[in-house]
Amino acid sequence: MTMINSFDAAAATDMSERDRALVERRERLLGPAYRLFYANPVHLVRGEGVWLYDADGSAYLDVYNNVASVGHCHPHVVEALSRQAATLNTHTRYLTDGILDYAERLLGYFPAELAHVMFTCTGSEANDLAYRAARTFTGGTGVIITQLAYHGVTIAISEMSPSLGDGIVLPPHVRTVPAPNAYHADGGDVGEAFARHVRLAIADMKAHGIKPAALLVDTIFSSDGVLSGPAGFLAPAAAAIREAGGLLIADEVQPGFGRTGEGMWGFSRHGVVPDIVTMGKPMGNGHPMAGLVARPEILETFGKRTRYFNTFGGNPVSCAVGMAVLDVIEQSHLIANAGDVGSYLRDGLRGLATRHEMIGDVRGAGLFIGVELVTDRKTRSPATAATARLVNGLREKRVLISAAGLHANVLKIRPPLVFSRGNADHFLSALDEVLSDISATS
């Protein structure tokens, strides 16, 4: 995952003098922990809907950004942000109406068991708080994650995010299991296989005297390679962690807010009700807001033991923005659109697969789609180098996308939910061309 889109100075022959100067300025001011997408990075100045514009006025089709989920700079969201910021912005130790109206509306999208909500500013903070609450409630510390999970950047959560690379050392209370992967399952039962690994991890924890606190999963396993099906595969593993006294924490930071096209949350595709659900990225369409919902008894224990005050979390501006995002999702029927255009796009990708041998698998739900690229359909060997060429080739055609998975060979397709069938055609035609270029030159 690291290599695909990082800025590689040696390869950056196409950069303009102006962009090269920006890159140098960036390195001087921000240091080496900041990485750029693409050998030839994109210099953005404006966004609107599914489009991003560079400094020369060229338009790029955004097929990747799940944060600006209702469309870049959506006027209804910007208006709510501006109006509330001009009226009142303060913290949650005073009574304000907006947080309650938003909390009530947000909880309305969840099963009745999940009756409390808490607000943070980032998905990392939400997962960090979820783990803290799970520890307090269960009395355990053990957490099971998938092999290439990503859950965030705080210390505790980066240690549950092996996809961050070699710098991350997992502590003894964190165990990894292979992600549920239908494409590589050779016809076996994906859900049972996943649950078997979870049970093995629980047994191994117990052998080491570690009490399980939670199974923490991104419900569409984005960094593991966008693993969406078969729907229902989470249920046996959920039963296994609960039998061991642990909680199921569903990380909806990526799949949440309608992206999967069948409802608001990824977990509902699996017929399970998690104990805690975390959310973030698209919640404020770019405004820094995140949170969690949980069964009240979990937060009861936590709230009795300690307090939680997040200076910015749940402030009136964030809540107004969150409300506006929900308005757009509903009024523009974005869940139905994600379902319709997602399905149209997968059909188109499967059409390309009839002509491009490199496409090994097309999967996904709604507008969260993975395309696994292979060098050989029989062995399913990863086409890692070709995927990197593809991502960079699409950038030259002004289509923004990225890749994921253990071998960085899965195209991660995750456009704003206002993506149309016409946008899908545009993407499919660019992808077709670049795939043809790559097979012609390899």
Add this chain to the structure above:
Amino acid sequence: MTMINSFDAAAATDMSERDRALVERRERLLGPAYRLFYANPVHLVRGEGVWLYDADGSAYLDVYNNVASVGHCHPHVVEALSRQAATLNTHTRYLTDGILDYAERLLGYFPAELAHVMFTCTGSEANDLAYRAARTFTGGTGVIITQLAYHGVTIAISEMSPSLGDGIVLPPHVRTVPAPNAYHADGGDVGEAFARHVRLAIADMKAHGIKPAALLVDTIFSSDGVLSGPAGFLAPAAAAIREAGGLLIADEVQPGFGRTGEGMWGFSRHGVVPDIVTMGKPMGNGHPMAGLVARPEILETFGKRTRYFNTFGGNPVSCAVGMAVLDVIEQSHLIANAGDVGSYLRDGLRGLATRHEMIGDVRGAGLFIGVELVTDRKTRSPATAATARLVNGLREKRVLISAAGLHANVLKIRPPLVFSRGNADHFLSALDEVLSDISATS
């Protein structure tokens, strides 16, 4: 600290029916980890400058909120927020100009040694990242904090925040030392005493095989009771941690951005240059943004070992807001105002002390002021119960304030920096009345 301003249902006899319904709705939706200020909570609907307005249109003087530092809903900040949110809001893996312009301007307020900046969304995330970078750079894990420190709410940082209360268990790598306290020093050298405790903590860590990573201090020791002087007292402790191979991390989340009235940062009052400086709360005047600056070699090591990507951190909207906040600080001469009004206010408080025996000490820098309340000036015994009555009494006079310190007997005075001499007079007169009421009835 917990008790002072929490909502106490038994005591809430003054609440209106409407507010009582809001409190119940809050408990039902948000759960028990959320606490309110005051037995009779304030229901806010609007803010402007140093004023907050409740649902009945009554104005409250804000003497406490250091987040809305350039004034509630400042039009220049709101305008920058609105304009940029309508133009472009994306992440740091594309090139954008705003982050570089802001980074350059922000670094201009620091000594040249601190040449890199990284952006997060909250002060908690900034301290979490600072500790992560310090661990990587030093190879140590040990952290020294003060007895009643507050540094944030992530798991790693809540374990360095004993002021959060009994629910927090400090791990073996965290050691506490008494905060440098001139009022209780009996004339001893505050800086030397502080350094002596730091050296003892280092020796004890080493005896346990723990290598020190950092001394982490809020440079005005806010939660420890606003401990501001004598200026310079940090220097010997800074030398001690460096001699042991650890870093000095200055947490400027509360004192930073001009509040101390002598410059932008609290550490400069002490003649030290920290290795890492974290910042947050007032940075975006309420917009969720935070960050750290550091010596480049620290981030060099960190950036080579791992990546850091914060989805919302350093986005174009946050950077535009940050710029606007700096504009207002400069154009409205807020540092000078903090110095002038702060000094005027301390004089006024010392005037009150001639008539109110309860005022044991008046201290602070700029508009960060602590007033320690005692039952007896000779023994300096804490007037804990009276302080709680005072905070609630001021609320009934529509003046918002809080308390801090080991015995919750230090008034924490921290108004927006646009606070005027007239506002100071208003506050002093309300305080005078409530102090008189309390001595008359005790």
